[in-house]
Amino acid sequence: MGTGRLGAPMERHGRAADASASSAGEPAPGGPEGRRREPLRRRASSASAPAVEAAAEGVRRVRPGSYSGPASVSRQRVESLRKKRPLFPWFGLDIGGTLVKLVYFEPKDITAEEEEEEVESLKSIRKYLTSNVAYGSTGIRDVHLELKDLTLCGRKGNLHFIRFPTHDMPAFIQMGRDKNFSSLHTVFCATGGGAYKFEQDFLTIGDLQLCKLDELDCLIKGILYIDSVGFNGRSQCYYFENPADAEKCQKLPFDLKNPYPLLLVNIGSGVSILAVYSKDNYKRVTGTSLGGGTFFGLCCLLTGCTTFEEALEMASRGDSTKVDKLVRDIYGGDYERFGLPGWAVASSFGNMMSKEKREAVTKEDLARATLITITNNIGSIARMCALNENINQVVFVGNFLRINTIAMRLLAYALDYWSKGQLKALFSEHEGYFGAVGALLELLKIP
DSSP: OOOOSSOOGGGTTSOOOOOOOOOOOOOOOOSTTSSOOOOSSOOOOSSOHHHHHHHHTTOOOOOTTSSSOHHHHHHHHHHHHHHTOOOSOEEEEEEOSSEEEEEEEEESOOOHHHHHHOOHHHHHHHHHHHSOSEETTTEEEOGGGOEEEEEETTEEEEEEEEEEEGGGHHHHHHHHHHTTGGGTOSEEEEESTHHHHTHHHHHHTTOOEEEEEOHHHHHHHHHHHHHHHOBTTBOSEEEEESTTOTTTOEEEEOOOSSOOSEEEEEESSSEEEEEEEETTEEEEEEEESOSHHHHHHHHHHHHOOOSHHHHHHHHHTOOGGGTSEEHHHHHSSOBGGGTBOTTSEEETTGGGGSHHHHHHOOHHHHHHHHHHHHHHHHHHHHHHHHHHHTOOEEEEESGGGTTOHHHHHHHHHHHHHHTTTOOEEEEETTTTOHHHHHHHHHHTTOO
């Protein structure tokens, strides 16, 4: 009957009270065949060493009118070289298949002398990024995620988190050209598939060279760093207690002080699953092409929605049991011999074989069933990987989970239920930005 071990534990009472909104996550490498299985070690970055070193040493082109005068050029260059850090601005970029994630470090310890010597283009970029919460019609700064009073390379400041759809990348590159960004940097550290796809556009339109970094290296580096600095005095990592009970469910902090080993499930457009044994020792176990992009794409086809947020809002009002065929629909109750409860999903979308039931379902029901199908599949694969790797800490990240309460609670309950309490599903506040953070750390040469 095709019943998976994960079922749909939270759907036994039909609708849930959660209301969610989200945006599509960054792409992990497609399906299981999308990337070769890697040896048990950290892979080398795809960036060339000279390019990274040039960024770290603050080497750049000097264009007429770039600075207020020769003295300021000399002082800033000497200071940068002495401190072995790149000149401002400091960015990390993760260009995914659906979303672009950008992190920007805003220095808060600028001296009067530095401020006087700053070029207008640098001031303009800082003001534009920090004084707005929206950029055009699609760019968003996640103000609630801002990390305050960080120290990076001896400088104190705030770390900002910005996202926009990948289809707007040409406009971003043009904006960089208009703001004369290339007068400040020769190298832009970037990860994700888009670092390759848009490399030529950055060079020909923006006059910028991309330092291409491996996305999984950046992901690991980013999540470990962000967890180490915390979230403005709060824990970065959390879990759900009583996830199946809407009234008793609590989001509680989790101290990831002993992170190894952990299973890292990165849910973006697709999904990658990594077994992490130390900061330098990990392997990609497997993946699946059925991720956040799949959910959004199917919802567009089935419901006519146009945004990821709209798809999740519809799902929050739907009842997946009208769409899915459950164990009780086949057995009339539980399948006791193998411990399968009647509320478990036997066949996702199985009820849609009936014309009568097709005519009775709503778009909201279809959206909910799509979300449950994708989430159950990811959870089932993650559970099998955890068992095979003998790991009991499973950390789910990626923009698919951004305020996606339904999916997170379902993952939390299902892993606990089917493992009989042996597996714990963990989540992180900055779920979709770790790749971009890793790219920033590579720019600053922070190990």
